[in-house]
Amino acid sequence: MSTIAAKVAVVGSGISGAICASSLARNGVSVTLFDSARGPGGRMSQRRETTDDGKELFFDHGAPYFTASQPDILRLVQEWVSKGIVAQWDEVHGTFDCASKKFLDVDKVDATKDVSSKKYVGVPGMNSICKALCGEPGLKTKFGVSVGKIDWLVNENLWSLIGFDGQYLGKFDCVVASDKNIASRRISDVSGRGTPLDPSLFPEWAEKIKDIPVRSCFALMLAFAEPLSSIPFKCFSIKNSETLSAAFCNSSKPGRSDMSECWVLHSTAEYAYNLISQHGLAKPSNALLTKVAKELLLEFQSIGLCGSQPYFTKAHRWGSAFPAVSVAREEKCLWDESKVLAICGDFCVSPNVEGAICSGMAAAANVTEKLRSLSSL
Numbered sequence: 001m002s003t004i005a006a007k008v009a010v011v012g013s014g015i016s017g018a019i020c021a022s023s024l025a026r027n028g029v030s031v032t033l034f035d036s037a038r039g040p041g042g043r044m045s046q047r048r049e050t051t052d053d054g055k056e057l058f059f060d061h062g063a064p065y066f067t068a069s070q071p072d073i074l075r076l077v078q079e080w081v082s083k084g085i086v087a088q089w090d091e092v093h094g095t096f097d098c099a100s101k102k103f104l105d106v107d108k109v110d111a112t113k114d115v116s117s118k119k120y121v122g123v124p125g126m127n128s129i130c131k132a133l134c135g136e137p138g139l140k141t142k143f144g145v146s147v148g149k150i151d152w153l154v155n156e157n158l159w160s161l162i163g164f165d166g167q168y169l170g171k172f173d174c175v176v177a178s179d180k181n182i183a184s185r186r187i188s189d190v191s192g193r194g195t196p197l198d199p200s201l202f203p204e205w206a207e208k209i210k211d212i213p214v215r216s217c218f219a220l221m222l223a224f225a226e227p228l229s230s231i232p233f234k235c236f237s238i239k240n241s242e243t244l245s246a247a248f249c250n251s252s253k254p255g256r257s258d259m260s261e262c263w264v265l266h267s268t269a270e271y272a273y274n275l276i277s278q279h280g281l282a283k284p285s286n287a288l289l290t291k292v293a294k295e296l297l298l299e300f301q302s303i304g305l306c307g308s309q310p311y312f313t314k315a316h317r318w319g320s321a322f323p324a325v326s327v328a329r330e331e332k333c334l335w336d337e338s339k340v341l342a343i344c345g346d347f348c349v350s351p352n353v354e355g356a357i358c359s360g361m362a363a364a365a366n367v368t369e370k371l372r373s374l375s376s377l
């Protein structure tokens with residue numbers, strides 16, 4: 001593998017940013033990945049919680065699983081399966097109707113014939129994939145670092161990155177941003193600061209990304225001492241509820257502990273929207289999260305799905321994580337060749353894990369091709 005004499009900054013370590021950074025590093029590019037979180041994953045993070053008596057619990061509180069249908073993505077998934085960081089989750093997805101308080105008839109799709117119906121999970125947690133990708137040789141990771149400003153240095157044809165705390169993060173030949181809010185007024189309105197990336201640098205994209213519509217969601221993590229044996233499905237959608245949209249049994253996934261039965265409930269987008277309209281997008285208070293936990297659990301119990309009391313409950317808010325539109329379905333990422341700037345993520349292709357992977361791969365391909373052409377001059 002030949003080394004490309006260029007420095008690339010990737011902002012965001014969700015699956016799109018992680019797959020892009022890993023691909024670039026594998027192609028001999030010097031890559032530094034920045035993320036404000038303590039570790040990689042984004043919406044594919046795994047939450048570790050400790051109870052009062054010292055028991056450790058783990059929850060995939062974002063994406064519960066993912067599917068794949070495109071041949072190149074399927075090949076990548078099989079590579080991850082062979083490495084032991086991904087496994088198939090052999091559970092039929094059900095649907096519960098709150099109006100009738102019954103599970104609806106389910107058509108059991110033959111997953112051997114319909115590959116898009118196969119459900120995959122990271123092992124031992126959804127964040128295992130991003131962790132492995134961020135461990136690619138030649139890839140530097142800077143976690144706990146929030147990028148506050150990305151400036152284009154016209155006279156140098158370079159990008160300069162500054163942290164939220166004013167720390168100088170370096171100059172780079174290329175920037176890849178995998179955060180849909182990198183130039184969004186939504187976040188700048190909350191932080192009181194300007195957007196990290198000035199939309200005027202790319203006027204042809206500005207309208208597309210300055211305010212990408214999103215669907216918010218609250219997730220409730222529950223742990224029970226005994227299995228919820230009355231529920232015939234380990235993952236199911238919920239219809240005709242103003243509060244709940246889906247439920248997933250985390251401990252039924254491959255590679256998870258079965259010492260407790262852990263579930264994750266997702267709220268409806270409408271429920272989350274109403275609360276955010278009242279309380280804003282600033283970090284939710286403990287009081288608000290406690291209120292959400294009580295309301296989501298009460299709905300789960302009132303529709304007859306849960307008769308026992310969990311010994312652990314905790315709510316989490318995904319304020320702007322789920323995109324409601326695709327801004328670059330054909331191109332797969334936003335790409336400015338003159339400035340060597342790419343923006344990738346599920347908001348470009350489709351609002352799911354496969355879409356995020358596809359976009360990250362497209363960004364890496366564009367960047368690699370451009371840097372190779374520059375190095376040959």
